[in-house]
Amino acid sequence: MSDKDIVINNIDAGKSFNWGKTSKDYAKYRDIYPEEFYQYIINLGLCKDGQKCLDIGTGTGVLPRNMYKYGAEWTGIDISENQINEAKELANEAEMNIDFYTCDAKDVNVNNASLDVITACQCIWYLNHGITAPKFAKFLKDDGSFLILYMGWLPFEDEIAGKSEELILKYNPKWTGCGDTVHPVWVPEEYLDYFKIEKQEEFRVDIPFTRDSWNGRMRACRGTSASMTSETFIAWENEHVKMLEEYPEKFLIKHYISIAWLKKR
Template structure:
């Protein structure tokens, strides 16, 4: 499914289904510290009912499943949901193909709603009241994000430069450490009760970093076959010149915890 948004990548279309296999193999990269921050907030565990928006291949539900929450994951991409189901065999996780704007679970269904790496894709004027409706009283909306730091890490910076060579309007570039921006309209129904930003290192091999970069929106999800082949050739050559066989890439992570108003 091709998605186009004038505020993202200059309106260039992208399709997560094109990279769902790479997403499944290379995007399950959050270190334990990332998950521990969630657990330390008392969220996503102990029989809580949780809705994970934009679940992709189910990374969040799968990695937090052992802590006892009851998960539902939704995603606009049927290919991503297919991968999530494949990777979740043996786990009692429900997955549905649905755009966040079209979700219609009953009122007071969830203790927690999570949105990891996807919050900026939503039509917030439409989505915000529905999220509030689906949360139980005092329920939590948890927005999560992690990104490499191109100005602080040579491998990340030069890999990002190569993405911009092929996708110059890609708006996922040039990240620095900052809080997650929550649209002002959420103040109507939610209180921002906690936010946190922290640095962390993520370990890669040349192959896994190449795969992670290929799975990003500006590469595999949007380039033509010919462009992708050329990008892959250049990126593999770049890594052979600047990257050891294994290495850490500097990242930062951020979270914003919002509580539904009474």
């Protein structure tokens, strides 16, 4: 079974993308959140000590795998079978007992009032909020939490990030995942019928990369391998690798982290 292309009208002008095409690079190059990202969640009192947590759009399981040491019980779902296969392999290699399933968020089904926390990291804009908002509220315990999490690079403040974006747009002008600035992560209004915003915060981080790992991070991007033809992708990557030769082997890329903590009404 191969992953299906996804089309969302307000993303990339309706151009299709497929996360399954990125899975090998995603597994290798997108496990980049700094420790302060995870510690922030722990400091909220979430995703720890036996709490039951569901990670929506888990990808290769980056969030559950990195937070496993804090003692929560994790399940991760993703629409991409390739992503879930990578997540299972990485968790098994690390001897982590995490349940991963291939499933669209709108179709997920768990026992009512059984979860302490639901997380959605880097994926809130892909969900069908009219369906998922009441579902998530139903799945959570009375004091349950929904965490919307995001980390993005800052192209107007970081030269390498900016030039990398320009190059993606040269080959994929419909890509809308560009031009980010520090701002609160989006909380779709549908969730406010079921949740109240407990806290929203943004903070800056510098993430270390090598030329290879930054090129890998760009390959595991919706605007490149997930949506380009193979010929276009090769041309883009050749030019990106050449561009990176102008910079040191190791560098920092300016990012910011944005978190919204919602509590069930």
